Amino acid sequence: MTTTAVSQHQTKWWSGGKSPFNIEYGKLMMWYFLMSDSFTFGAFLISYGTIRFSQNYWPSPSFVFNAFPGAGHANLPLAFVSLMTFILIMSSVTMVLAVHEGHHGNKKGVVKWLAWTIVGGFAFLGCQAWEWHHLITGAHNVLVDGKIEQWGQSMSHNPWGPLVPHEELHKLGLSVAEGEHVYTPGPVAFGGYFYGITGFHGFHVFSGVIINIIMLIMAQTGVFDRKGHYLMIEKAGLYWHFVDLVWVFVFLCFYLV
Amino acid sequence: MEHPPATEVVIHHEPPSSTKRIWKVFWILLIITLVELGLGLSLYALDLPEGLRMHLIKGVIIILSLAKAYYIVSVFMHLGDEIRNMIMTIVVPLMLFIWFILAFLGDGNSYKNLRNKYDPYYRDRGTQEQQLKKEDRLEKKGGKD
Numbered sequence: 001m002t003t004t005a006v007s008q009h010q011t012k013w014w015s016g017g018k019s020p021f022n023i024e025y026g027k028l029m030m031w032y033f034l035m036s037d038s039f040t041f042g043a044f045l046i047s048y049g050t051i052r053f054s055q056n057y058w059p060s061p062s063f064v065f066n067a068f069p070g071a072g073h074a075n076l077p078l079a080f081v082s083l084m085t086f087i088l089i090m091s092s093v094t095m096v097l098a099v100h101e102g103h104h105g106n107k108k109g110v111v112k113w114l115a116w117t118i119v120g121g122f123a124f125l126g127c128q129a130w131e132w133h134h135l136i137t138g139a140h141n142v143l144v145d146g147k148i149e150q151w152g153q154s155m156s157h158n159p160w161g162p163l164v165p166h167e168e169l170h171k172l173g174l175s176v177a178e179g180e181h182v183y184t185p186g187p188v189a190f191g192g193y194f195y196g197i198t199g200f201h202g203f204h205v206f207s208g209v210i211i212n213i214i215m216l217i218m219a220q221t222g223v224f225d226r227k228g229h230y231l232m233i234e235k236a237g238l239y240w241h242f243v244d245l246v247w248v249f250v251f252l253c254f255y256l257v
Numbered sequence: 258m259e260h261p262p263a264t265e266v267v268i269h270h271e272p273p274s275s276t277k278r279i280w281k282v283f284w285i286l287l288i289i290t291l292v293e294l295g296l297g298l299s300l301y302a303l304d305l306p307e308g309l310r311m312h313l314i315k316g317v318i319i320i321l322s323l324a325k326a327y328y329i330v331s332v333f334m335h336l337g338d339e340i341r342n343m344i345m346t347i348v349v350p351l352m353l354f355i356w357f358i359l360a361f362l363g364d365g366n367s368y369k370n371l372r373n374k375y376d377p378y379y380r381d382r383g384t385q386e387q388q389l390k391k392e393d394r395l396e397k398k399g400g401k402d
Contacts, residue, residue, distance in 0.1 A: 021340065042357065049365065054372075057383065092333055162393060
């Protein structure tokens with residue numbers, strides 16, 4: 001690019017013949033897609049917030065999410081989701097490193113960092129599968145119509161209501177093993193929102209992994225070298241970072257507050 | 258210009274040669290996340306009743322999350338390196354979220370208040386739940402002594 005062209009660009013962005021946003025068409029459209037997608041996620045999360053604000057009681061996240069694979073019944077609030085968050089941040093870093101190598105036309109670097117990003121994506125999906133499985137198949141004592149039932153977290157049942165005091169149980173003629181507790185049913189909407197929103201996010205992670213695998217194959221077979229640029233990696237990168245960005249807010253709304 | 262070029266003209270800025278900035282942002286994100294976790298766990302450990310202190314901690318967590326979002330969008334997604342026109346077309350529409358959040362959360366809250374006022378079943382269940390929560394808190398505190 002000559003200096004005259006640069007000064008022209010700086011004075012008249014909208015006189016035609018050039019990109020007024022100084023950005024490649026595909027990348028611009030990716031940005032607009034991500035903006036609209038953020039409204040989709042935003043609508044889901046705000047709807048969740050609305051329902052939560054309309055309830056007198058909502059379970060505390062540290063109480064619901066306190067399990068870790070292989071740790072049995074140990075009480076480890078938020079430990080597993082911290083690991084998931086760390087995996088996603090890390091894979092975002094490897095993705096930005098892949099984009100960085102792409103800027104310099106370094107095929108080997110792109111392939112290496114993309115591969116790590118894909119590994120991170122699968123690791124996250126694996127964690128989510130374990131978490132869902134644990135919540136669905138869990139058995140928690142819930143007091144229903146004067147009887148104790150065993151509930152998992154599902155779309156129609158929520159076992160995370162307030163604790164029933166022991167004297168209350170004695171009055172009803174019920175008893176549980178030492179160290180066990182009985183809860184009242186919690187707000188039903190919890191399950192639908194949790195599985196719906198983390199599932200929608202998980203689906204984004206899954207499609208991001210698929211896109212990254214396609215990018216990896218294209219980079220490996222030299223498609224981008226023949227094109228002379230790695231702009232496709234940048235677009236895939238934007239999508240992947242968006243997935244990480246959404247997780248920041250999912251993490252905030254479901255696990256932290 | 259009488260003959261506009263067939264392909265779009267984009268001025269590429271020189272890509273940075275080092276990855277220092279990326280790693281710096283990684284550490285920032287990691288530290289913010291750890292602080293958030295600490296605050297989230299403190300909510301659990303302190304077991305605060307609904308009130309100013311709890312809302313203050315939650316407010317700090319929300320602000321830290323927004324800071325994380327800023328770093329991801331600005332540095333990892335390179336939006337900060339684009340020209341101002343471009344940044345504005347993305348950021349300005351997102352301002353709608355401010356109104357969106359205030360309106361809907363306010364709506365949810367008002368729905369709760371209306372039901373507590375006019376639906377006796379809902380109100381009684383709410384009071385019972387609050388009572389159970391209080392007893393639980395007292396029992397735990399008693400257990401610690």
